[in-house]
Ligand SMILES: NC(=O)c1ccc[n+]([C@@H]2O[C@H](COP(=O)([O-])OP(=O)(O)OC[C@H]3O[C@@H](n4cnc5c(N)ncnc54)[C@H](O)[C@@H]3O)[C@@H](O)[C@H]2O)c1
């Protein structure tokens with residue numbers, strides 16, 4: 001299976017090159033970067049700190065996508081929407097790790113998934129996807145007597161908040177409680193806020209240093225508190241998850257899939 005890497009020079013792009021090179025079931029067919037990037041023309045192996053691979057980074061996304069069976073895409077929302085459009089033209093599967101989409105972009109991607117297989121997840125690690133399932137179960141079991149707060153910390157370069165993972169966890173908690181997250185989420189608190197509203201799902205965002213990704217879901221009740229935590233120490237977990245998702249799309253009908261589908265977690 002031929003996989004192309006979009007955003008090859010990024011923190012995740014380099015990890016994706018490494019993960020594909022290490023997997024005997026797949027090959028890299030190409031890689032892209034944004035026009036004007038100093039990475040254009042560089043060998044992708046050298047870019048990822050490996051031996052040269054004889055493939056240069058390109059700015060021609062359409063050609064790279066058309067030559068691949070699947071693309072792995074950890075870039076920015078505007079680029080991911082455009083890559084989905086191009087992937088639908090060539091029948092290429094699209095693995096989207098990018099986070100920070102607005103509602104219009106989410107809708108555009110869902111529409112494109114009627115034509116190709118798209119796997120989209122704010123976090124592609126096994127551990128976080130298990131945490132998502134646990135969060136839904138615990139939220140359902142504890143009910144409204146326990147207040148839910150989601151705390152995340154990432155490196156200083158992260159550009160979106162709350163993290164895609166925190167939003168997945170919020171959606172899971174809301175699903176467990178059979179409520180709509182949009183109607184109960186509290187993204188910021190500042191000043192004289194008054195007491196907490198029953199049923200709120202709160203988010204707290206921390207940024208600093210080189211933290212790869214920490215997430216804790218807190219269930220705070222009367223006299224007791226339950227905390228579920230995942231800590232990522234290595235971006236390789238996300239990259240290997242994305243490669244697994246790309247392989248999984250082979251033979252799958254069009255649709256918008258989650259990592260839980262790939263991993264068989266319900
Ligand atoms: N789902 C997951 O498991 C997971 C894990 C880690 C990061 N992420 C997400 O992945 C995204 C990227 O994270 P990062 O830390 O690698 O960021 P980064 O800024 O290091 O990398 C993004 C890369 O995309 C490139 N890019 C932007 N527009 C492009 C275009 N039109 N064509 C080609 N390349 C383009 C940038 O030049 C950059 O090199 C973020 O949204 C992040 O939240 C998701």
Ligand SMILES: O=C(O)C1=N[C@H](C(=O)O)CCC1
Pocket residue numbers: 099122123154158159162163164165166212213
């Ligand atoms: O480094 C990032 O950026 C990460 N983004 C994802 C998110 O928004 O949850 C996953 C963790 C790392």
